[in-house]
């Protein structure tokens with residue numbers, strides 16, 4: 001036991017953020033409320049919207065009506081000091097269905113970019129507009145990826161040129177695979193402001209849908225997450241006011257000047273957004289994995305072959321035991337990273353990437369195991385596990401592929417520029 005002299009004084013102790021796995025009553029109530037919506041509204045509609053491959057506006061409207069979709073609720077979920085409420089909400093909703101879940105939560109990526117890079121005034125102006133109102137909900141899109149800039153975000157070719165006389169920016173380029181691209185009211189667009197500076201010259205801009213020159217390109221037909229709209233976005237001489245640059249011109253000029261002097265600038269605009277949202281994306285993957293595990297467990301306790309329940313075979317029981325263990329392990333990584341992000345504890349060992357990597361891989365693996373446990377039924381569209389498997393695969397690809405997460409972790413732990 002430390003002597004009194006060695007014990008930190010109470011002021012220092014109070015400043016240290018603490019982590020607890022014990023959920024507050026409020027968190028439990030929110031979890032149960034979201035679960036009720038996922039079970040009663042989302043899951044029964046999942047098959048239909050997966051087949052239709054359309055944005056489920058009626059369900060977004062219903063979520064908005066009960067206060068699950070909207071600026072105020074997102075503020076409440078993200079504002080919880082433990083950092084656990086938002087991943088809990090995501091896990092429950094995506095347990096219901098990932099395609100519909102993404103149609104509801106996809107706006108969060110644009111909102112996170114505005115919150116992370118915009119001024120307080122910009123946040124107050126634009127984030128509520130991303131969500132619209134309970135009567136007329138809207139969605140928003142975050143547009144970083146391009147046909148030749150996926151993992152390699154530094155290769156972004158979309159440009160933003162400033163005209164000081166009119167205080168306007170002109171944005172030109174083509175964005176790829178944007179969730180809600182073209183149907184969003186607000187597009188947050190990552191563009192190059194100075195080609196010489198590579199990714200250090202990137203900045204984030206608000207491009208509202210009524211800006212002349214912005215339009216949806218091809219809508220992407222996908223393997224999974226099919227109720228979530230994904231499309232290219234074309235930006236052709238889009239002129240926007242100077243105030244639509246997130247963070248403002250003064251801050252951008254200061255940052256670019258530092259980079260030109262050879263000083264280290266902050267990381268890329270797109271990367272900053274992804275770092276903050278990775279645990280949240282991990283929580284979505286967890287929801288899919290848990291849905292598959294629970295379904296497979298129930299099925300294995302019912303299905304009989306050779307005169308006994310299939311769960312009475314160790315190979316099936318052990319698979320389920322491992323699924324439960326891996327899902328719980330992934331959740332601990334997600335909750336840790338989410339707590340760290342909310343409490344300003346730096347991701348020194350790329351804990352955000354660890355959480356997303358683990359949860360994404362577990363989701364793909366667990367949903368595949370679930371298909372195996374259901375046998376032929378697992379492979380048909382009459383049962384939901386094949387959809388969950390299709391949905392899960394995106395979690396090893398978007399917001400940084402599994403390989404890119406490993407790269408980030410490897411660089412963080414080694415301090416080396418591993419290629």
Ligand SMILES: Cc1cc2nc3c(=O)[nH]c(=O)nc-3n(C[C@H](O)[C@H](O)[C@H](O)COP(=O)(O)OP(=O)(O)OC[C@H]3O[C@@H](n4cnc5c(N)ncnc54)[C@H](O)[C@@H]3O)c2cc1C
Pocket residue numbers: 109141142143144145149150151152176177178179180222225230394397398399400401402403404407419
């Ligand atoms: C459904 C969906 C929704 C999306 N939503 C959005 C969105 O809202 N906004 C947005 O900006 N983008 C979005 N994306 C794009 C997504 O982020 C990219 O697809 C992803 O970053 C991967 O880029 P890529 O597809 O170009 O793959 P590539 O970068 O071409 O990678 C191909 C393969 O090569 C590997 N690889 C590449 N470089 C390396 C390396 N250095 N070391 C080891 N392996 C490497 C990758 O891991 C991968 O396996 C979405 C994509 C999809 C499919």
